[in-house]
Amino acid sequence: MRYIEPHGHMVSRTTDDYLDMVTAGCAAVCEPAFWAGFDRGSASGFRDYFGQLTEHEPRRAARYGLPHFCWLCINPKESEDTRLAEDVIALIPEFLGRPTVLGIGEIGLNKNSRNELRVLEMHVDLAARHDQLILVHTPHLEDKLKGTRLILDVLRADSRIRPERVLIDHVEEHTVRMVLDHGHWGGMTLYPISKCTPARAVDILDVYGSDRLWMNSACDWGESVPLAVPRTALEMRRRGWSAAAVDRVVYQNPVRFLSQCPKFRLPEEG
Amino acid sequence: MTRQQVLDLYFMDARCKLIEVAAFLDRVDRATGEADFRTVAFRDALRHLASEGTGRTAAVLRTLSDPTEQPVERAPGKGAVGAWPG
Ligand SMILES: [Zn+2]
Numbered sequence: 005m006r007y008i009e010p011h012g013h014m015v016s017r018t019t020d021d022y023l024d025m026v027t028a029g030c031a032a033v034c035e036p037a038f039w040a041g042f043d044r045g046s047a048s049g050f051r052d053y054f055g056q057l058t059e060h061e062p063r064r065a066a067r068y069g070l071p072h073f074c075w076l077c078i079n080p081k082e083s084e085d086t087r088l089a090e091d092v093i094a095l096i097p098e099f100l101g102r103p104t105v106l107g108i109g110e111i112g113l114n115k116n117s118r119n120e121l122r123v124l125e126m127h128v129d130l131a132a133r134h135d136q137l138i139l140v141h142t143p144h145l146e147d148k149l150k151g152t153r154l155i156l157d158v159l160r161a162d163s164r165i166r167p168e169r170v171l172i173d174h175v176e177e178h179t180v181r182m183v184l185d186h187g188h189w190g191g192m193t194l195y196p197i198s199k200c201t202p203a204r205a206v207d208i209l210d211v212y213g214s215d216r217l218w219m220n221s222a223c224d225w226g227e228s229v230p231l232a233v234p235r236t237a238l239e240m241r242r243r244g245w246s247a248a249a250v251d252r253v254v255y256q257n258p259v260r261f262l263s264q265c266p267k268f269r270l271p272e273e274g
Numbered sequence: 275m276t277r278q279q280v281l282d283l284y285f286m287d288a289r290c291k292l293i294e295v296a297a298f299l300d301r302v303d304r305a306t307g308e309a310d311f312r313t314v315a316f317r318d319a320l321r322h323l324a325s326e327g328t329g330r331t332a333a334v335l336r337t338l339s340d341p342t343e344q345p346v347e348r349a350p351g352k353g354a355v356g357a358w359p360g
Contacts, residue, residue, distance in 0.1 A: 118345045143354065145354035146356060149339035150339065150340045154345060204331070244275060
């Protein structure tokens with residue numbers, strides 16, 4: 005089996021995880037910029053982080069033959085400080101030309117505040133000005149429904165944004181329909197407790213179709229499972245999906261969305 | 275999938291989770307002190323399990339969601355607790 009991990013915070017994971025992922029068939033990993041678990045005090049902290057994402061981490065993954073790509077932004081969890089956000093957004097363009105940067109992400113909302121919304125709009129503007137793909141994080145738990153609606157409003161309000169170049173992540177049963185209806189792609193995050201289980205992810209594929217959906221582990225420094233995507237592929241097989249149909253979801257779908265960025269190239273494709 | 279296949283694959287798992295929910299509610303009732311909005315939301319969401327049709331999952335999720343539409347003035351911290359305090 006081959007699959008792509010389209011959302012993994014590998015800076016927080018051990019090399020053992022890289023080994024397990026490659027052994028399980030991982031053909032590429034994409035790492036969105038994330039909250040470190042503590043607030044960084046200055047834009048220079050982000051400059052170092054972007055260096056880690058664009059230089060150090062691809063080297064670490066390459067030791068296991070795994071192509072590593074990334075997305076850049078200041079995460080919504082650090083967006084309440086709009087001055088810091090402005091400084092960080094100002095330094096992103098110098099990294100956008102790097103060979104493994106796919107776009108702007110994971111931007112979005114966390115607690116649905118006015119400042120978070122403002123920083124989201126600034127990121128969307130940045131992506132539009134530089135013709136970048138967008139990866140959106142939707143809020144957790146009780147904040148997801150409202151946050152998803154607010155995010156869709158922001159994206160729709162900017163006429164430069166083409167919906168098919170935006171993936172809205174962490175969709176669940178109460179948000180997936182509106183995301184797809186707006187023309188975006190949806191991501192299902194497979195978390196042990198707080199998001200989708202493998203069984204529910206396959207339910208969503210059964211009900212809403214697999215045309216514009218992908219699955220990810222979003223593994224990070226918290227409770228998460230780096231092999232969640234191949235385990236869900238196994239769940240699909242148990243439920244009667246053919247190997248070819250599984251491949252379309254776990255490999256071809258991410259390739260289709262990510263290939264909208266010309267920098268996303270896998271070795272076997274030359 | 276046939277209903278038989280779904281039952282074969284998921285009945286034991288769903289049974290286990292159902293009993294866990296019952297045990298959780300018993301545990302809450304045995305405990306002392308005041309509960310909060312989370313128990314109210316949980317019991318409210320439970321109603322959907324007995325309903326007909328295939329919209330139960332989304333209905334439960336919506337019941338546990340913030341139903342308001344305007345952004346809040348300031349983020350009250352970073353975390354979420356799984357139910358809307360109101
Ligand atoms: Zn993430």
